[in-house]
Amino acid sequence: MVEAEKRLLANALLDSSNQRFVLLSEACIPLFNFSTIYTHLMNSNENFVETYDQPGPLGRGRYRPQMSPMIKLSQWRKGSQWFEMDRDLALEVVSDKTYFSIFQKYCKGSCYADEHYLPTFVNMKFKNRNSGRTLTWVDWSKGGAHPARFNRQDITKEFLKKLRSESSCEYNGKKTSICHLFARKFTSHALSRLLMFAPKVMQFNH
Secondary structure (H helix, E strand, C coil): CHHHHHHHHHHHHCCCCCCEEECCCCCCEECCCHHHHHHHHHCCCCEECCCECCCCCCCHHHCCHHHCCCCCHHHCCECCCCCEEEHHHHHHHHHCCHHHHHHHHHCCCCCCHHHHHHHHHHHHHCHHHECCCCCEECCCCCCCCCCCCECHHHCCHHHHHHHHHCCCEEECCEEECCCCCEECCECHHHHHHHHHHHHHHCCCCC
8 A cells, every 4th residue: 555655656746846745535525625725735834744653552563673773663653644745755755665665574464554654754754844743634533443434414514614623733833723624534425415515614616
């Protein structure tokens, strides 16, 4: 999966006009209109690759001692695979062979590279240019291996407004309530209500 992500980045980098790169899934939706998202990304001083240290079997427990000394346990990180990065970082990710080869060799079985490679690599090499958070909202409150899914009946104006503004984070050194530009997981059955509310809530054109 990480190799697929690197291939997507490599192909997108072939167009020199591409300056920001966002990885989304088919279950993601935008929370703002295009111009708002574009301005937010282009004016950002940071990249958005989620990275955090998680003790226990689902975090540090996935580390493989054979990765040392290139990657130490204290450097091991976890995060969402849904990233946003600028051209400079995308080039670094695509060209990295040293750390990626270690993951290819040792991150197998219960070690999920898509949750650890980018967070670990970015935290080790480019921490000062990274926000440490993702721009894609998910709901893990129900527990389990996958986040909550949202169907047609879940989509309301109030729900969408909550996703758009009920957060607090930093953007270019200042506090903001716009912490997520995208959200998941939404089923295809939610599309009709999303299209109905988008012009009113998210300022999309009809």
